[in-house]
Amino acid sequence: MPETTPEPPRNPQPWENGWTPDTSRAPGTRRLWLAGALALATIVACVTAITVMDKGTDGTSRASGDPSPAGSATIPGLISFATPSTTGATAPSGKSGLSSAQPTKSSAPGPQGSESAPAENTKSPSPHGSSSSHPKPASTWRSVRSVNYPDRYWHVSNDYVKLDPVRGSESREDSTFKVVKGLADGSCYSFATHDGKYLRHRNFILLAGRDDGSALFEQDATFCPRTSSYSGAVMLESVNYPGRFLRHQNFQLKLDPFQNSSLYLADSAFRLVDGLA
16 A cells, blocks of 8 residues: 655644633733823923923013013024124214214314414314214305415316415405305305306316206205314315315315325315405
């Protein structure tokens, strides 16, 4: 007879060896309970920390009297971005286009002027000072004398304004101007001639011209007094070109940007004195 291979033994069934599965709870229930408890503890800790920090922030804000609205407070735990500061550097007072610090007021005269000899001030010049420190001009006839050439005055020759010495009666008349309130700014100066013209800059050269009633002419003919480094003198700044001042160069009156040099400060310093005519 042929030999037969015996059948391998089968795995015993659980109930055959006396063991039975525990069906009273689902597998992994203990781990789920532990994970849930840990998550709950984490949430409670976070809520407690947020509450404590929020109370601390409110207390600090109330103690310091912070008037900022509640909507601007930063919520703890969130990324916040800095808010630009609303406090900045204050612009210097006055109407000058220069951006340096505010000057110290000096005793520079208005159009009434003084005939005193030039005395150089030890303080540094501040031409950008407010024109409010100078008296508003009245309708008075004045002559404008150079500081570094005290024998020379503004003089209209062929409608151009030059720095000339006094010669005769005609020269005296052409060197005398009616100083009035500025055509474009009442706190500044305008200079009228005997024949009804006004001194104005054109292409940065000072000359005499008829008022055409335009805003451009009024601005070109208005100059604001600023503090000079010379006692009793003023610098005259253009209204429509802030930072440019009247100065003489080769005895020609022109409008030049401010320069912190001794030559420029002397060339741009003038005294308004009694009229020559």
